[in-house]
Amino acid sequence: MATKLTQSNRAGWLFALPGFGLIAMFIILPFFFAFWLSLTNQRLISPNPTEFVGLQNYQEMLSLAVVTLEPERDDAGEIIRDENGAAEYPRVRSITRSDDYPQYDGMREWFRWQSGDDARVVIASDVVFWKALTNTLLFVLVVAPTQAAFALGLALLINQRLRGINVFRAIYFMPVVVSIVVVSLLWRFIYDGQDGLLNAVLGFLSFGLFEGHDWLGDPDTALGSIMAMSIWQAVGFHMVIWLAGLQTISPTLYEAAAIEGSSKWQTFRYVTWPGLRNTAVLILIVITMQSFALFAQIDVMTNGGPLDSTQTMVFQAVERGYGKQDISGGSTISVILFLLVLTISLIQRYLTRER
Amino acid sequence: MAAISPDNRGLRLFVRYLVLVLVALIFVLPLLFMVMSSLKPDQQLLADTSSFRAFLPVGDVGLTNYVEAFERAPVRLFVFNSVLVTGVTVALSLAVCSLAAFSFVFLQWRGRELVLSIILATLIVPFETIAIPLLLIVSKLPWIGLDGIEWTWLNTYRVQIIPWIADGLTVFLFVQYFKDLPGELVEASRVEGASWFQIYWRVILPLSGPVVATAAILKFLVMYNQYLWPLIVVQQEQYRPVMVGLQYFFQLNVAWGEVMAYLTLITLPVLAFYLVLQRAFIASIASTGVKG
Numbered sequence: 001m002a003t004k005l006t007q008s009n010r011a012g013w014l015f016a017l018p019g020f021g022l023i024a025m026f027i028i029l030p031f032f033f034a035f036w037l038s039l040t041n042q043r044l045i046s047p048n049p050t051e052f053v054g055l056q057n058y059q060e061m062l063s064l065a066v067v068t069l070e071p072e073r074d075d076a077g078e079i080i081r082d083e084n085g086a087a088e089y090p091r092v093r094s095i096t097r098s099d100d101y102p103q104y105d106g107m108r109e110w111f112r113w114q115s116g117d118d119a120r121v122v123i124a125s126d127v128v129f130w131k132a133l134t135n136t137l138l139f140v141l142v143v144a145p146t147q148a149a150f151a152l153g154l155a156l157l158i159n160q161r162l163r164g165i166n167v168f169r170a171i172y173f174m175p176v177v178v179s180i181v182v183v184s185l186l187w188r189f190i191y192d193g194q195d196g197l198l199n200a201v202l203g204f205l206s207f208g209l210f211e212g213h214d215w216l217g218d219p220d221t222a223l224g225s226i227m228a229m230s231i232w233q234a235v236g237f238h239m240v241i242w243l244a245g246l247q248t249i250s251p252t253l254y255e256a257a258a259i260e261g262s263s264k265w266q267t268f269r270y271v272t273w274p275g276l277r278n279t280a281v282l283i284l285i286v287i288t289m290q291s292f293a294l295f296a297q298i299d300v301m302t303n304g305g306p307l308d309s310t311q312t313m314v315f316q317a318v319e320r321g322y323g324k325q326d327i328s329g330g331s332t333i334s335v336i337l338f339l340l341v342l343t344i345s346l347i348q349r350y351l352t353r354e355r
Numbered sequence: 356m357a358a359i360s361p362d363n364r365g366l367r368l369f370v371r372y373l374v375l376v377l378v379a380l381i382f383v384l385p386l387l388f389m390v391m392s393s394l395k396p397d398q399q400l401l402a403d404t405s406s407f408r409a410f411l412p413v414g415d416v417g418l419t420n421y422v423e424a425f426e427r428a429p430v431r432l433f434v435f436n437s438v439l440v441t442g443v444t445v446a447l448s449l450a451v452c453s454l455a456a457f458s459f460v461f462l463q464w465r466g467r468e469l470v471l472s473i474i475l476a477t478l479i480v481p482f483e484t485i486a487i488p489l490l491l492i493v494s495k496l497p498w499i500g501l502d503g504i505e506w507t508w509l510n511t512y513r514v515q516i517i518p519w520i521a522d523g524l525t526v527f528l529f530v531q532y533f534k535d536l537p538g539e540l541v542e543a544s545r546v547e548g549a550s551w552f553q554i555y556w557r558v559i560l561p562l563s564g565p566v567v568a569t570a571a572i573l574k575f576l577v578m579y580n581q582y583l584w585p586l587i588v589v590q591q592e593q594y595r596p597v598m599v600g601l602q603y604f605f606q607l608n609v610a611w612g613e614v615m616a617y618l619t620l621i622t623l624p625v626l627a628f629y630l631v632l633q634r635a636f637i638a639s640i641a642s643t644g645v646k647g
Contacts, residue, residue, distance in 0.1 A: 008463065021521075026519075037488055044490070168378075174383070334488070
């Protein structure tokens, strides 16, 4: 169409400008601004001028070290044990607050493990950040494949020719149009330790054997509960995308497979799955991006607790950038989050590339 | 499945429907529980969770919780704010993004390819990663209004509307759709002396019903369900949307009946809208998956 008739520099720019201008101002500018802010000590409201601090924000967040604690020994050289027989160790503070180790100054214990008689302790200058980072990665690593698989199962279920199948499709999709904020508050009630619906249902199904559990109040189950709810809410979204992919597969391939006498599994393995390749890449990337953005569930259900077991990167970015008005700290987390999203998307694209 | 012989078609059909219904229950029951709980007084509500009564409108059923919810928070104001922000943003977004897409597909101009690829590149930037720097930007943006110049956008409607008008996905959806329209239509209109805007308004837009519906539905869902952004840029009650208004209900002593009433109130209109237009809703989500 490169004719004189469609050549128009002025009209072209004029029509594209409102859209491009808004995107430049409210998406591209803040995106690059985040990188700059992460190198400063910017606060939302501050009497002091903003200073360039280089990589200090990153250093304060990412610093990690492993220290070895030797068990306390008595005068005879025997290890001192408490009444349970566990060895006693000096407190981590004796290292992080000691003048002998200025490099560990202000760091706190993240977790420890046993190595022979010694204890190895991982200390970090920003333990909450590391918990947020690992929780977010765990959430993505569990939710992305699980949700994609459930969504595919639902799509196969709904791809049958049955009367009234559209009614079921509409029902499975229903939670997607409900706000995640509404869903989170509703499930806070369902997960409640005393009056929650889930405990009642589990008690009923196990004939009263199940005694009830405070799902969100227990650090071991809080994140898992949020994962399950998030999958429940969003699985219909990806079911629809899988379904669109399923319907692009030519019916003649299925007919050919039927004539060859292929089993259900063989048909799925050799006809359906290869036809879904592009859809699979797209779905994994979309779920990954959505999972990294985990925020509303945390804000409504747990506020990051109990014991920081549900801290996430976006929650921390908001808590610092908005709650504590520490714009540079929030921006630093945002940049790290973006780099993670980008890296994982590229890895996914590489692993699922056409060969 | 081998246990079921092919001539036993009735049984096989029954099993298929049974599976479909059981799965449907997983999605329906929590929502049904929400609606039913909103009708019951707190004491009965808590007692009912231990039986099937949780999903049934039984006992002392009434609208008391709704009345109390309206007393606890300015619900009407929140709904008004959400409808206003959502409506204005959807309308402006359709106009701005379709106009840009029209320019990318039908007009030849220098820099076109570059600008389009920059816009599409923004698709990999999740909003959550730019929220904090954007907060700093809008907190210091000037605005010329009826009362003279203001030096911040915080606590306004505009801060909830303007940053959300243009986005890569909406532009992308229009570009994909326009590419499939016959280009000869545009050239013919050009020969007849129509201006570019006339072609956009009289020729292209009337043909764009499906993509307008898709883009409108997606934008509607994003805008009505806004949470993080209004949470950090609006502290004054006067401008708060429905999802942030929820905070009135889960501070201090949680009265679950009222909470469920508020949740039902802000969710049912969307669910009703969805059930009427479910084909269009589902088609719009599916079309976001055509990128691959």
